[in-house]
Amino acid sequence: MLLIILLSNLFVNSAGGAITDLNCTYAVGGDYKFAQSAVNCKNKMSDANCQILYGDAVKVDTNNTDRDAKCAGNPVNPELLHTAINTCPKQCGYCCLTPAYNCQNKLQPRYPCSSVTQDMCESREWRSILEEDCPKTCGLCDSGSCVDEAPGCNLENSFICQSKNLETFAKRYCKKTCGYCNTAPTAATGVGCGTNANCASWVRNGFCSSTFYTEAHKRQYCGRECGLC
Template sequence: MFSLLLLFAYLHSTEAVIGSDLNCTTYNGTSFVYSPTATICSNVISDSSCAVLYPATATVTAGTDNARPLTCYTTASATPASIVQDMKTAAIADCPATCGYCCETAAYDCANVAYPRLDCSTITSAQCLSATWRTIIAEDCPSACGLCGSNGCVDAVVDCANDPSICTTVGMQDFVNTYCQLTCDRCASSTTASSSGTCTSYAADSSTACADWAANGFCTNTFYTTAQRMEYCATTCKLC
């Protein structure tokens, strides 16, 4: 019991460095430090404005235990420094990076899968943008890269949205099916809903050749994606 009390006293003393709000922190065996997702996002308003609103003696940085600006979560008159939820909510909404609250924004505040294919806690910003890892991260560790709410549907290549015409470019379909699923509407969730067979009406065909294409297997050949059929021949292929 005595050793537990000592441990509690020690942990309580380490809280004083960062402050009484330990959200977006992790214990490294010595002290509480900011987690990688504490400052991974951008401020909503300008960094200079955030610096004025939330003055700090040292910058909040992942891996450090620098004190969080007091005005991020409490008032100077609060003794001890208790969390004032309205102040914290405002900080999360406007200056999450300055206050070390990125992990509590909507893009980062969600659960990862129980048994991810990689260690969510070690994911780097480079992996978040990597075509090799991005799709896996979106499915298994969305909170590590600000992909909460994506339902696993992302572009593995983040530049896909810069040129949407790639979605219908002949010879690029294998590429977009793998790397541009969000931009080109090739995610499994969207195609499942489109082909559920519960349609009561259909979007108009955009091509006058749909009857001929259907006769040649356009509506059934798996070489063509559901998104492509929807774009050109929704009525003929009975997709909604």
């Protein structure tokens, strides 16, 4: 079935003009542009094959060129969209819809998700914190022990997660999607004084003064820099 869909794509006419499928975009005035979240993942197939199947890749922060119609059709065909997400999400600008990125960062993270680097996302020392606080930024939505307990939480994400009336429901049944995972376990008391290679950057971003970290965490990762040793 997948092969049939991919082959049929080769005969779909390409589309130009303004963006019509608003997935992974953001509004600027009356226009929409592709967000960084549209391309912050890797294609499942080779980039060369994705180029053949889906044409030119989308460009971030632009609104003058729509996705190639082979990505999902125009209007959107659910089967084509599903195939694009599972084969060439970066090429078609659908990274935000892949399982690894299709959730929300915590509303009050212990470290600003906007300041998280790729090195931090890949760091073992930060893994437990970022899995719970910044999973969307790091592509960790489908990892960790925190999961949604109701099906379809991400299908109506903008409604369920942002509705005040559904806040109790979201906290109970849509923890992962809506960013309500429990905080990471605190470091054990009496942990030794550590100096992480990223301390200079963390300290500049308020790590030492942050109330979201315990003193044990601060001592473990940046004890000397925070004046705790």
